[in-house]
Amino acid sequence: MLGEEFEKSENKEFAMKIENICDQDDGYENLEIDEKFKQQLLQLYDDETIKKMVKMKNKINLPQKKLFDGFQHFFSIEKITEIFDDDYNPSSEDKVHSRKPTTNMEPYRFMLNDTRIEITDVGGQKSELLRLTDYLTHWCYESKENDRNFILLVVSMSDYNVQHPVHQKFTLLDESVEYMKLLLNNPATEHCGLLIFFNKKDRFAEKLADEQCREDIKYLKDYIKSSEYQSYTSTGKYSEKVMFNAITAKFVDIFKKKYPDKSCYCR
Structure with missing residues (x-):
């Protein structure tokens, strides 16, 4: 070690x-x-x-x-x-x-203001992601006529600097972008809404504040203004909004290419 x-x-x-x-x-x-x-x-x-x-x-x-x-x-x-x-x-x-990995499809059902809500958790382990298409097909075609379906994609912001184990030029955040592409291009999800939850913001901020990680901002360089980029690499100072937008922009770009006439709101 x-x-x-x-x-x-x-x-x-x-x-x-x-x-x-x-x-x-x-x-x-x-x-x-x-x-x-x-x-x-x-x-x-x-x-x-x-x-x-x-x-x-x-x-x-x-x-x-x-x-x-x-x-x-x-x-x-x-x-x-x-x-x-x-x-x-x-x-x-x-x-x-704490952490407990999800395996297979785990449905959770509850009522909210007289509305029946069902959340089906697929999990993000590699073994589960390989079965993603099967899960989506099963889930969508099991839906009833008046159901409204949404996909909630949970993205780890702190993965912006974690190299992909196989494709070294990319990060695990880039892999999440690819999974979003897979979701958008899957016929089974054509009539589903897409919600993206940007998770682990605290770990993202912790890494940005760590001088050892400062050069890793290169992975987000295409989505940050030159002046903001130079300021961060030289002093470590940054705007939280700028960095958050740099993460979300990777996903918004793909979404807008697929659906140019649809609006996209990131929170």
């Missing part, structure tokens, strides 16, 4: 154990989380190599691996100690920063 060795060999062994667990689909099922595990985790946290890794969290880019967005929230001595307490009860903030 970072070209350096852990301070203690047992820290490296424990780190490798965690990595192997994360690489397995059912790795957590047989994991024994006890007092020993807690102490090993706290010792790992205190390792200088891990501390350096934390400082570089916004630049970590490993093949087929991605740092959990809730990492910063949970990875502290105080939070680790709190979670391992027998009386621990997750706070609302803990739940917001």
